[in-house]
Amino acid sequence: xxxxxxxxxxxxxxxxxxxxxxxxxxxxxxxxxxxxxxxxxxxxxxxxxxxxxxxxxxxxxxxxxxxxxxxxxxxxxxxxxxxxxxxxxxxxxxxxxxxxxxxxxxxxxxxxxxxxxxxxxxxxxxxxxxxxxxxxxxxxxxxxxxxxxxxxxxxxxxxxxxxxxxxxxxxxxxxxxxxxxxxxxxxxxxxxxxxxxxxxxxxxxxxxxxxxxxxxxxxxxxxxxxxxxxxxxxxxxxxxxxxxxxxxxxxxxxxxxxxxxxxxxxxxxxxxxxxxxxxxxxxxxxxxxxxxxxxxxxxxxxxxxxxxxxxxxxxxxxxxxxxxxxx
Amino acid sequence: xxxxxxxxxxxxxxxxxxxxxxxxxxxxxxxxxxxxxxxxxxxxxxxxxxxxxxxxxxxxxxxxxxxxx
Amino acid sequence: xxxxxxxxxxxxxxxxxxxxxxxxxxxxxxxxxxxxxxxxxxxxxxxxxxxxxxxxxxxxxxxxxxxxxxxxxxxxxxxxxxxxxxxxxxxxxxxxxxxxxxxxxxxxxxxxxxxxxxxxxxxxxxxxxxxxxxxxxxxxxxxxxxxxxxxxxxxxxxxxxxxxxxxxxxxxxxxxxxxxxxxxxxxxxxxxxxxxxxxxxxxxxxxxxxxxxxxxxxxxxxxxxxxxxxxxxxxxxxxxxxxxxxxxxxxxxxxxxxxxxxxxxxxxxxxxxxxxxxxxxxxxxxxxxxxxxxxxxxxxxxxxxxxxxxxxxxxxxxxxxxxxxxxxxxxxxxx
Numbered sequence: 001x002x003x004x005x006x007x008x009x010x011x012x013x014x015x016x017x018x019x020x021x022x023x024x025x026x027x028x029x030x031x032x033x034x035x036x037x038x039x040x041x042x043x044x045x046x047x048x049x050x051x052x053x054x055x056x057x058x059x060x061x062x063x064x065x066x067x068x069x070x071x072x073x074x075x076x077x078x079x080x081x082x083x084x085x086x087x088x089x090x091x092x093x094x095x096x097x098x099x100x101x102x103x104x105x106x107x108x109x110x111x112x113x114x115x116x117x118x119x120x121x122x123x124x125x126x127x128x129x130x131x132x133x134x135x136x137x138x139x140x141x142x143x144x145x146x147x148x149x150x151x152x153x154x155x156x157x158x159x160x161x162x163x164x165x166x167x168x169x170x171x172x173x174x175x176x177x178x179x180x181x182x183x184x185x186x187x188x189x190x191x192x193x194x195x196x197x198x199x200x201x202x203x204x205x206x207x208x209x210x211x212x213x214x215x216x217x218x219x220x221x222x223x224x225x226x227x228x229x230x231x232x233x234x235x236x237x238x239x240x241x242x243x244x245x246x247x248x249x250x251x252x253x254x255x256x257x258x259x260x261x262x263x264x265x266x267x268x269x270x271x272x273x274x275x276x277x278x279x280x281x282x283x284x285x286x287x288x289x290x291x292x293x294x295x296x297x298x299x300x301x302x303x304x305x306x307x308x309x310x311x312x313x314x315x316x317x318x319x320x321x322x323x324x325x326x327x
Numbered sequence: 328x329x330x331x332x333x334x335x336x337x338x339x340x341x342x343x344x345x346x347x348x349x350x351x352x353x354x355x356x357x358x359x360x361x362x363x364x365x366x367x368x369x370x371x372x373x374x375x376x377x378x379x380x381x382x383x384x385x386x387x388x389x390x391x392x393x394x395x396x
Numbered sequence: 397x398x399x400x401x402x403x404x405x406x407x408x409x410x411x412x413x414x415x416x417x418x419x420x421x422x423x424x425x426x427x428x429x430x431x432x433x434x435x436x437x438x439x440x441x442x443x444x445x446x447x448x449x450x451x452x453x454x455x456x457x458x459x460x461x462x463x464x465x466x467x468x469x470x471x472x473x474x475x476x477x478x479x480x481x482x483x484x485x486x487x488x489x490x491x492x493x494x495x496x497x498x499x500x501x502x503x504x505x506x507x508x509x510x511x512x513x514x515x516x517x518x519x520x521x522x523x524x525x526x527x528x529x530x531x532x533x534x535x536x537x538x539x540x541x542x543x544x545x546x547x548x549x550x551x552x553x554x555x556x557x558x559x560x561x562x563x564x565x566x567x568x569x570x571x572x573x574x575x576x577x578x579x580x581x582x583x584x585x586x587x588x589x590x591x592x593x594x595x596x597x598x599x600x601x602x603x604x605x606x607x608x609x610x611x612x613x614x615x616x617x618x619x620x621x622x623x624x625x626x627x628x629x630x631x632x633x634x635x636x637x638x639x640x641x642x643x644x645x646x647x648x649x650x651x652x653x654x655x656x657x658x659x660x661x662x663x664x665x666x667x668x669x670x671x672x673x674x675x676x677x678x679x680x681x682x683x684x685x686x687x688x689x690x691x692x693x694x695x696x697x698x699x700x701x702x703x704x705x706x707x708x709x710x711x712x713x714x715x716x717x718x719x720x721x722x723x724x725x726x727x728x729x730x731x
Contacts, residue, residue: 178351181486186350243349251351251371252486253330309592311416313726319706329407329512331564333620356489358522359515359629370567370620373459374487375516378567378626384619390593 007103009096012128021126023100024092027107028114030121040122044146048083050074051142059106059136062175063188066139067106069262071113072193073213074143079194080209080265082152082201083145085117090124091140096131106137117195119143149202156207157228161268163292166197166281168242169217170249173259173322178248187244192263200280205270212266215318218258218303220266222317225301233304234292254322257305257315268294331372333380333388339363346371399606400555401425402548402689404541405562406433406717407590413726415592417599424603425558428689429719431544431647432562434508435461436687436711436718438537439643441674443467445535446506447475448673449666454533455481455503457491462508465714468675488520492529501531504666508537512564514637514655515629521636521657524664533666536656539642541565542573543653548688549581556689558584558602563617570625574613582611589617636661645711646684681710686719693723700724 011020018035025033034040052074059066075085090110094103114121171190178185194211201209212220217234225232239257249256267288269277274290281288295304303315334346334355343354344363355371357363360379368385369376380388403409409429412418418427431437447469450456456472463473463484476482481500485491491505507517517538524532541562548554561574566587574585584605588598598616605614615621633655642654662668681698685691693699693712703709705721712718 182353184352244351247332247349247351250330250332251353307414307416309415309417311414311419311726313414314724316705316725329509329562329564331512331567356487356519358519359626359632361628370564372512372564373516374489375519377512377515377564377629378620378622381619387619390591 005100007094007096007098007100007128009128009130011096017126017128020128024103024107024124024126027104028090028111028121032120032122033124042087042122044086046086046144046146048078048081048145048147049142050077050081051140052077053138053140055135055138056176057135058176058179059102061179061189062185063171064191064262065106065109066137067109068113069191070139070141071110071117071119072191072262074141075113075117075119075193075195076211076263076265078143078145079197080152080211081145081147082150082198082209083147084198085119085143085145085193085195087120087122087144088114089142090121092124092126093134093138094126094128095134095136096128098136103137113193117193148198152201152206152208154208154224154227157224157230157268157294158207158270159230159294159296160271161207161294162271162274162290163221163232163234163294164267164269164274164277164288164290165217165239165264166194166267166286166288167264168240168245168287169212169261169264170245170256170259171242171264172262173216174245174248174256177252177254177259181252183248183251185244185248187242190261190263194263194265196284197265197267200284200286201267201277204277204280205273206267206277207270208268210266211264212261214260215322216256216258216260217266218255218315219318221303222315225303228294229297229301231295231298231301231304232292233295233306236305236307238289238291240287240289258318258322329372331370331377333368334371336363336365336367336369339365344369344376346376398423399425399557399603400428401558401560401602401606402428402430402556403560404430404432404545405560405565406436406715408560408562408588408595409433409719409722410717411590411595413722415595416726417595421599421603425599425606427560428556429686429722430548430559430689431644431687432510432541432565433712433715433717433719434510434513434537434539435465435715436683437539437644437646438462438465438508438711439645440467441643441676442537444469444675445667445672446472449504449535449670450475450480450482452670453481453502454666454670455483455500456506457483457485457494457503458506459486459508460484461715462506464708465711466708488516489523491520491532492523492527495529495532502533503531504533504535506535506537510539510541510562510565511568511633514538515568515626515632518632518636521661521664522632525661533664533669534657535666536637536654538637538655539644540639540653540655542569542577543650544644544647545577547647547650547653549577549583556583557606558586560598560602561585561587563587563589563621566615566617566621566625568626568629570621571613571615571623572625578612584611585613587613587615587617587621589620644687646687683710683712686712693720694727696720
């Protein structure tokens with residue numbers, strides 16, 4: 001297929017569809033996907049599964065693209081459960097008129113991300129829809145994994161657990177917002193897989209992990225407060241300030257603690273093991289910070305932030321999409 | 328009220344200027360301020376420069392906003 | 397005995413509570429939130445007009461804050477979910493860019509804000525006239541701060557001893573409007589910025605003024621606020637707008653408190669061009685009482701129970717700078 005051409009509705013079926021599928025398989029370099037059978041046999045023990053769909057706009061952003069995101073996103077969800085990511089499915093819904101060149105770029109990003117995790121795509125699906133039925137492209141991935149060591153889960157969070165982040169917050173959200181508003185920035189999205197966290201957390205009193213994607217830290221800690229039934233308290237002064245993220249957030253009037261991260265995790269760890277965890281995280285290249293503590297069980301479990309001046313404030317759940325404000 | 332932030336002028340254009348802070352750069356409309364030069368500072372609100380900040384006042388402004396410009 | 401000081405500006409309300417300054421100064425001054433939150437003071441009637449325009453097929457461009465305010469028929473966001481063409485923009489000039497990329501027959505920019513934003517809207521009008529853009533109209537919800545302060549001060553039951561004046565509005569209007577209020581009503585005014593040390597300075601100044609009985613205006617946000625403000629911006633506003641008696645939610649029609657397009661610009665005034673429906677139903681909640689400082693948020697019977705950020709009843713809870721919203725976030729330990 002010529003890389004300067006576009007996907008048309010005719011690629012949705014028949015001979016043109018086979019051409020498109022071959023193109024996709026070529027870009028992905030997958031040895032497992034079968035062109036002949038409806039499914040793929042595999043024989044390995046797996047105990048964790050997750051799925052996610054990706055519709056980001058713009059599809060190419062500083063630090064990545066929707067292809068990288070679709071793979072890293074589902075891989076990270078499996079890693080958050082304490083499982084090693086092994087296999088993925090990949091479904092594409094493509095709007096007619098989508099440039100083949102862009103599709104190649106996206107698939108190559110996906111391929112690189114798979115390679116970095118030694119994970120394989122076992123099967124997939126591709127649909128082409130008429131113009132306007134979808135905004136350029138939607139990608140869905142499911143990821144299968146196997147727990148190594150202890151299962152991580154929300155019901156293991158305990159009062160007194162320390163809340164630790166593995167790096168600066170809001171890089172992804174801020175970089176995407178910047179692009180949408182035509183700001184030039186000197187930082188990029190943190191979009192990446194968190195596979196190394198499995199090794200870093202092994203054998204330590206880590207109870208749960210979560211990556212703060214949509215809605216950022218503020219949303220995720222609220223969800224976990226609700227699920228665990230425990231108040232969460234974080235200290236503003238302990239959250240490292242990234243000047244680029246802060247500036248974009250201040251200009252647009254959004255709270256940077258609600259900006260998405262796509263390669264940073266929140267870890268709940270018992271106090272006794274935090275030093276060892278920090279050492280291991282640093283050796284993996286992360287810049288961890290301890291930012292808070294899990295509070296007591298509460299009938300109304302809130303997320304509280306203590307500001308630099310000592311005042312306490314509730315950080316509510318997001319009720320809607322984060323929007324810029326001018327007043 | 329209303330959000331407004333001081334930013335440094337990188338390059339003055341005809342009716343716009345490229346402003347910058349902490350590596351973040353974008354264009355603002357400059358019709359509401361006069362005699363702007365590269366290296367000046369401006370207060371920006373919703374994509375417009377609304378006040379020029381004299382260079383000798385920058386230190387004071389940094390104190391006013393609690394950060395380095 | 398503590399003095400009553402009103403911080404007029406919504407951003408000040410938010411920052412004062414976030415920094416715990418209201419509590420810190422509570423022995424000396426009682427800080428009351430005022431009506432300087434443009435979303436909070438948008439009347440239900442104006443919201444009805446916006447709905448009416450959108451249902452007629454007019455595309456609406458608005459700043460994000462306004463989309464969440466509940467009118468009689470729901471929020472503009474909900475209208476968008478049901479198929480209404482409602483678009484958020486960050487800067488008024490984005491409207492022209494979007495219209496060029498995505499043309500439509502009729503579009504309306506909803507101009508909401510105070511004097512800080514008014515010159516920007518005037519600039520958009522300037523561009524529309526210069527480029528002869530057709531099919532783009534303006535619906536002005538622009539309001540003015542000093543007239544609102546004047547109404548509060550003119551009230552016989554007014555207990556306010558001093559004001560913290562909005563920093564960025566003052567960048568545009570300068571010190572003079574407050575000077576005439578200070579003279580007429582014999583009160584103390586301090587113009588303040590938004591950073592912690594600056595706000596503290598401003599609060600210390602007003603405490604000192606009140607204790608020593610010193611009236612007048614002190615500028616704690618110079619050199620950003622010049623005595624004459626920004627004359628270029630002021631002229632831009634005068635070139636395209638005239639003053640009229642705007643409808644403030646909870647306060648009613650205040651004399652000379654709003655900006656509308658001059659008669660010569662009727663061809664781009666959405667209110668003149670389109671047939672619009674207005675209503676006059678009363679507010680569900682006592683937001684007006686809160687906006688004038690007569691009722692505190694926690695004194696409202698809906699507060700914290702039926703009216704919370706997730707399910708707001710009135711605009712003071714919708715806007716992140718509304719007094720009720722700020723109280724909810726920062727005053728939670730009160731219960």
